[in-house]
Amino acid sequence: xxxxxxxxxxxxxxxxxxxxxxxxxxxxxxxxxxxxxxxxxxxxxxxxxxxxxxxxxxxxxxxxxxxxxxxxxxxxxxxxxxxxxxxxxxxxxxxxxxxxxxxxxxxxxxxxxxxxxxxxxxxxxxxxxxxxxx
Numbered sequence: 329x330x331x332x333x334x335x336x337x338x339x340x341x342x343x344x345x346x347x348x349x350x351x352x353x354x355x356x357x358x359x360x361x362x363x364x365x366x367x368x369x370x371x372x373x374x375x376x377x378x379x380x381x382x383x384x385x386x387x388x389x390x391x392x393x394x395x396x397x398x399x400x401x402x403x404x405x406x407x408x409x410x411x412x413x414x415x416x417x418x419x420x421x422x423x424x425x426x427x428x429x430x431x432x433x434x435x436x437x438x439x440x441x442x443x444x445x446x447x448x449x450x451x452x453x454x455x456x457x458x459x460x461x462x
Contacts, residue, residue, distance in 0.1 A: 393433050399425060 403425035408415035
């Protein structure tokens with residue numbers, strides 16, 4: 329039997345050859361030759377694909393109308409501004425609040441309204457104790 333002449337030759341056959349190549353990190357791979365023409369053409373092709381997408385996303389994001397209205401101080405009556413907990417616990421005071429917002433741009437349908445809560449965590453320990461699961 330002939331000895332392998334080079335160090336890259338694998339002395340095994342079948343599945344042992346695959347295991348040997350894997351353990352020796354000698355696996356077949358794609359090794360492209362990066363010529364300047366190939367790199368520049370790839371750069372321009374990727375640019376032609378992603379620049380229109382970026383312009384589309386920029387255009388759609390500029391049509392978003394965002395209005396932030398913090399009503400945590402305006403809807404609380406003046407005597408309760410320092411103690412909001414007392415305002416919440418007092419049943420004699422109405423808790424209704426009406427806010428009018430001026431929209432600076434024309435908005436087409438459908439209109440989505442999002443609500444943001446600050447310093448509130450739905451998995452907070454005190455909240456989980458208060459919930460009753462039936």
